[in-house]
Amino acid sequence: MRLAASSNAVNTRPATRLRRPALLLSLALLTGAAHAAPPTVQDTMAQRMVACAVCHGPAGRAGPDGYYPRIAGKPAGYLYHQLLNFRDGRRHYGLMTQMVDRLSDDYLREIADYFAALDVPYPAPAPAAAPAALLERGRQLVQHGDPARGLPACVQCHGAAMTGVAPNVPGLLGLPRDYLNGQLGAWKTGQRRALAPDCMAHVAQRLPDTDVAAVSGWLAAQPLPADTKAAAMAPAGNSLACGSAPELGGGR
Numbered sequence: 001m002r003l004a005a006s007s008n009a010v011n012t013r014p015a016t017r018l019r020r021p022a023l024l025l026s027l028a029l030l031t032g033a034a035h036a037a038p039p040t041v042q043d044t045m046a047q048r049m050v051a052c053a054v055c056h057g058p059a060g061r062a063g064p065d066g067y068y069p070r071i072a073g074k075p076a077g078y079l080y081h082q083l084l085n086f087r088d089g090r091r092h093y094g095l096m097t098q099m100v101d102r103l104s105d106d107y108l109r110e111i112a113d114y115f116a117a118l119d120v121p122y123p124a125p126a127p128a129a130a131p132a133a134l135l136e137r138g139r140q141l142v143q144h145g146d147p148a149r150g151l152p153a154c155v156q157c158h159g160a161a162m163t164g165v166a167p168n169v170p171g172l173l174g175l176p177r178d179y180l181n182g183q184l185g186a187w188k189t190g191q192r193r194a195l196a197p198d199c200m201a202h203v204a205q206r207l208p209d210t211d212v213a214a215v216s217g218w219l220a221a222q223p224l225p226a227d228t229k230a231a232a233m234a235p236a237g238n239s240l241a242c243g244s245a246p247e248l249g250g251g252r
Contacts, residue, residue: 045114051099052115061120066176075230076109076116077167081194083108090193122174122228128221129177130213138218141211151206154215157199162219164230171230172219180216188212 049060052071057063060072071079085091087100087108100108128135140146142162145153155162157169164171172180186192187204194200207215 045110049111049114055095059118059120060115062123062174062176066178067182069175069179070122071115072118072120073228074116074170075164075166075168076112078164078170079112079115080109081168083112085194090195092191119229122224125174125221125223126176128217130217134210134214135218135221137211138214138216141215142218149206151203154219159231161225161227161231162222163225163228166230166232169230171228173222173224174228175220177216177220180219181212184212184216 052060055063055068056071057068060070062068062070082091083100083103084105086093086096087103089097103111130138141151142154145151145156154172157165158172159165159169162171162173183192184204184207187200188207190201192200204212
């Protein structure tokens with residue numbers, strides 16, 4: 001028994017001596033980390049808006065699931081009014097409301113200006129999945145409307161290139177079909193509202209479901225023009241009484 005104990009003692013000492021430098025090094029590293037200065041985070045709008053990227057994608061270029069829309073490059077007035085709508089209960093999405101319900105008008109304006117100034121490329125549109133006849137109906141509604149049913153053309157408010165009209169009307173290109181369907185449906189059912197004159201509510205309520213699918217299917221399949229910025233002013237000859245209303249549009 002004595003020989004066995006002595007043998008064990010002899011065998012463990014070298015291992016202990018080998019481990020000691022590694023332990024000392026680990027302790028030195030831990031001590032250095034404890035005394036190191038904490039990392040600094042710059043207080044910039046870009047840093048503050050990182051939380052928005054969780055849903056809206058990096059730099060607000062849209063989420064990957066088609067539910068959260070692009071906000072980068074949208075007209076500043078439009079983004080500002082939508083932030084107000086979420087905060088004040090005219091649009092309903094709990095997560096957005098929780099994020100903005102304690103923010104001031106001035107700070108919401110600052111957020112809107114930040115995202116409006118971003119210029120990031122659009123992805124290629126998804127291939128059209130709707131039948132050709134339905135897509136043609138969508139093109140007719142977008143470009144010419146349906147006068148017999150009192151439906152104005154989308155281009156009358158959203159611009160001839162459908163990239164929006166500054167400062168308050170958003171573009172409708174570059175948005176996924178499911179998102180467009182959801183927003184037009186929200187306008188139809190009153191889940192999405194705007195300050196008077198609530199033009200989009202009047203338009204959407206006159207669209208049967210087949211026309212909603214036609215418009216969203218055609219818009220979602222269109223490529224973006226080379227210049228994706230909103231037009232500087234409403235198209236000449238716009239006959240809509242509410243053509244300059246701040247709440248028009250299907251994008252968020």
